[in-house]
Amino acid sequence: MTYKLYIPKNYKSDLDLGQTQYLIKEIKDFFQSNLAYKLNLLRVSAPIIVKSETGLNDNLSGVEEAVNFNILEKNKEARIEIVHSLAKWKRDALARYEIPMYQGIYADMNAIRAFEDFDNTHSLYVDQWDWEKVIKKEDRNQVYLHKIVNTIFTSLKELETFLNIKVNNYKNLLPDQITFVTSQELEDMYPDLTPEERESAYAKEKKAIFVEQIGDRLNSGNKHGDRSPDYDDWQLNGDIIVYNPILDDALELSSMGIRVSEEVLKDQLTKTDNLDRLDLDYHKKLMNGDLPYTIGGGIGQSRLCMFFLQKAHIGEVQVSVWPQELIDECKKNSIILL
Template identity: 60%
Template sequence: MNNLIIPENYKSSLDLIKTQKAIKLIKDYFQINLSDKLNLIRVSAPLFVDKQSGFNDNLSGSEIPVSFNVLQDGKNVELEIIHSLAKWKRNALASYNIEIGEGIYTDMNAIRSCEICDNTHSYYVDQWDWEKAISPDERSEEYLKKVVKDIYDVLLDTEEMLFQKFDDYKKILPKDITFVSTFELEEMYPDSSFEEREKLFAKEKGAIFISKIGRNLKCGKPHSLRAPDYDDWDLNGDIIVWNPILNDALELSSMGIRVDSKTLKRQLEESKTTNRLNYEFHQNLINGKYPECIGGGIGQSRLCMFFLQKAHIGEVQSSTWPKSMIEECKIHGINLL
């Protein structure tokens, strides 16, 4: 049994070749305009990191990374395929001597073997991971919202570009993105699950930014789990849009202002993961070797899926899917790559 949604009377307006051309068009346009808007330069990034470095993203803490051993300097060293580059990018800012107000972005390709495949989830994850150096006084909700609006402007510009390029293209995004915290969502929908809250509010507004993810709500649980050692739980959030094809909310980006030394220690204590303080990344942060920064990831395949109004992420990304899902998609005209 798979978690597949089949939209009624679904038929993509683009065949395989036109889809590939449109994917390149979206990716080229979006990353160029994102880098201009946020003042970012493109850098190269690793596919795997040394486990002992602490550079891998622990996500919610329960996911197990794909790993393998290599022989280095006469010793066996365990390397991990990245989940994301959330921590690695902060180290890169220091290595590249990035000035305040400038930043980096890269193509992040990851394997998340614990994912459950469905219309929007894949074992293979591709993102634009970006990170920008900021001043200490920019560690604020006001600055976070400014950057979110900048990213949303690039989304709107990309949609307008597609509207001009393709006949009968239908715009989906609202003019503005709406901000809401997880605490406000809890007040608005006290009897709904965390997922239902996102869905209800995203459907009403069209595009939302849900902030303050990771800290416990009044119910005693967080809206969703978030690693304690990169985002400041009071200054982070997700960009979520309403996907009319699937009649569901779709997360396009997770981002936030990163922890400083004080916040890192507090969140590690709250999550009972102070053992991470032994890692290279965490020691560098505590010892002031990393700049203050803001950053996040923007899903490349999800962005293409959304803008091309596809029913399955496999229509814009080549990956592996359960045989039952492949067969059912084929029956209903969903062409997986």
């Protein structure tokens, strides 16, 4: 486990700990209520643990190991995993709860990702709003995807307006509209940069971007990023990324997308040599047509607070565990971890 820490020059937050905690709650309360209204979402309770055999856990890029333990069930051990996210659980829940067309659910998702390397924006603890909405099969297109992205971006803009009322001399960070760009277009624009460097360069220019079509191979033969093959359709997904001036870098606030159809699931599992997942309960339901067509994603709660409160480190807006060396270095540089 390693850590990397960027120290902004002459950094000192304008907010003390009490003000920070107060505004974290104000941001979360306002944003989740506004988003739920705009997307027609019902708040639901969500699991922190799932059975491995169900296939409900998010496999992320496919190589990360979930924190796990065993329980005794019917005189044999069953493996239990702490969730990485609720990407697949939500779609299954929409079917079980019989959520109507164009309505959806959202939940407070709390996860442990023990493999993360520490830096200004990454923690072992992940908190996000995980949301999912029922759509028609004919909505599985770029036009509908862009419509939902714009709705989320409008919620972000309205949060900024809200903070102008709550915080003296608040400085707006977002542009009037979000810019859409495919991962291939980014590679064409910046062929000599890494995917992360491309995002940073373009976000710095446009201030807010939606990088779409992530997961498949680009013309170069490389990938812009890894995506699990069994929830997002790689042609209809993407990340909402903003330019964060305090870190002079791109900051991903949300990963989202239209979910796989039966045909796309099989194609993407074939490409990643994961056809064995078709034997799992979740995948069987999907292939049998027992799950609705959906769009969904996750929006980082701590990252949202970090961005809008212009904090230098995610530990200033969430409580987690950090290496002692990182804690000491932060303290020396006026970065006060919660």
